[in-house]
Amino acid sequence: MAAAEMPPTDEPKEETAEESCLPNAPLIERERAVLDLCEKYEEKIKFIEQNAGQLSQDVSEEFHELHRFLVREEQTTMARIRKNKVEALAYMEGKVQELTSLLEDIGESSAADMLLAEFDGKVYQKREEFRCVHLKVMGSLPLQHRVWKRMRRVIQPAMEPLTLDPQTAHHGLTLSKNLRAVRQRFGSPMVHTHSKLFKTCFYVLALEGFLDGRHYWEVDVGDKTNWTIGVCNPCIGRSVVGSSTGCTFTKDLSPENGYWVLCKLPGERYQALTSKSFTFRLKKSPTRVGVYLDFRNANIGFHDAENMTHMFTFKDDFQSAGKLHPFFGPGLVTSEPDCEPLRVCVV
Structure with missing residues (x-):
């Protein structure tokens, strides 16, 4: 006798736990990949923030060092100008007083001629010295170029004087x-x-x-x-x-x-x-x-x-x-x- 066939049913087939998870596995993997990528981005953000902060501090310190150097150079240069100015003016004012005395005693022409010749020579000398005040302070090169040359002493790191082996x-x-x-x-x-x-x-x-x-x-x-x-x-x-x-x-x-x-x-x-x-x-x-x-x-x-x-x-x-x-x-x-x-x- 032939085995009886089971009548068709409309009830869904019961799935095992393993089978029910399979359709969702790709979604879970994608979700995990996105979360991992988010973590990497967050780590990169922290890294950039930390490094940017350190970089900003380093740049600020190096600019401050350059600023301090330039302030010292300005102060030194201005002090030299003031010193040269005081010395030159004091000398010239002293000679003006001598000239005034000579004018009062102009009757002694021979002595006056001698002193005036001496005075003219010294005045000329001081004029040359006073004219050179600018050169003594700044040299024959422009001020900025001279300062830049000296700035190399404070630049870090300085250029290494390498030699070949x-x-x-x-x-x-x-x-x-x-x-x-x-x-x-x-x-x-x-x-x-x-x-x-x-x-x-x-x-x-x-x-x-x-x-x-x-x-x-x-x-x-x-x-x-x-x-x-x-x-x-x-x-x-x-x-x-x-x-x-x-x-x-x-x-x-x-x-x-x-x-x-x-x-x-x-x-x-x-x-x-x-x-x-x-x-x-x-x-x-x-x-x-x-x-x-x-x-x-x-x-x-x-x-x-x-x-x-x-x-x-x-x-x-x-x-x-x-x-x-x-x-x-x-x-x-x-x-x-x-x-x-x-x-x-x-x-």
Whole structure:
């Protein structure tokens, strides 16, 4: 006998707990993703507020220091003007009294002529001295220019007077006698055996290294078509760099390997290696690049030193990176401008 079929029913089928949750799972995941994103935005807002507050305080302190310097310069300059004025007028007033006495005794013409000649000579001398009061106070240059020159003493950080370390220079490089310029060597390369030198690429380090604080230096890159500048930790970085002789830039120049560098490539392109290669162009190619290393704020920035236009900034924990040395690669000679050296600028 055939099994009886169950009659159809209009009652809905009862769902298990697991089945009933399935249609809502994508919505829950999306809601969680939105909440996570909101938390990240809130954290970023707090970070920006904290950093903006610290930045405002730092900027205010630095401007106050410049203001204090300018006030001191103004006070000193005005005091010198007053002092010179008092001295000159006192002398002239004394001579006027002498002249008055001479007029009363004008009858003795010979003596009067002698004294008048002496007086004329001294008056002329004082006139010249008084005329030079302006020059004594301000010098032969405009006042603002002189003050700006002296202001460099209070600017922090001052420009670092870097020198190149010949023991680190690749054998295909030539350093200037003052150790402040480097270019590709023409002719037979020098043979070095020092353990600190770069063996595969045209690089050289500065003698000076930094562990903390703020440091600034400028590099004259001219119209060269390719170069590399930045900082590195030579203790971890030198052994991993380069695989081809004379290379101007390799993927090894990365923060993971102890390098924070900016490179100019042929074709007016610029490249930096962060977690991945980052290439960009500028409206105007700088002929002088400023490098600013700030351990406290954990960044190293590159700027056009002529107008301080920002080029690129690395953010990293430099405190744990060890001693960092300025890093230079003059590039390969691919055109006439590349024959010029890379120069460390001095004040």
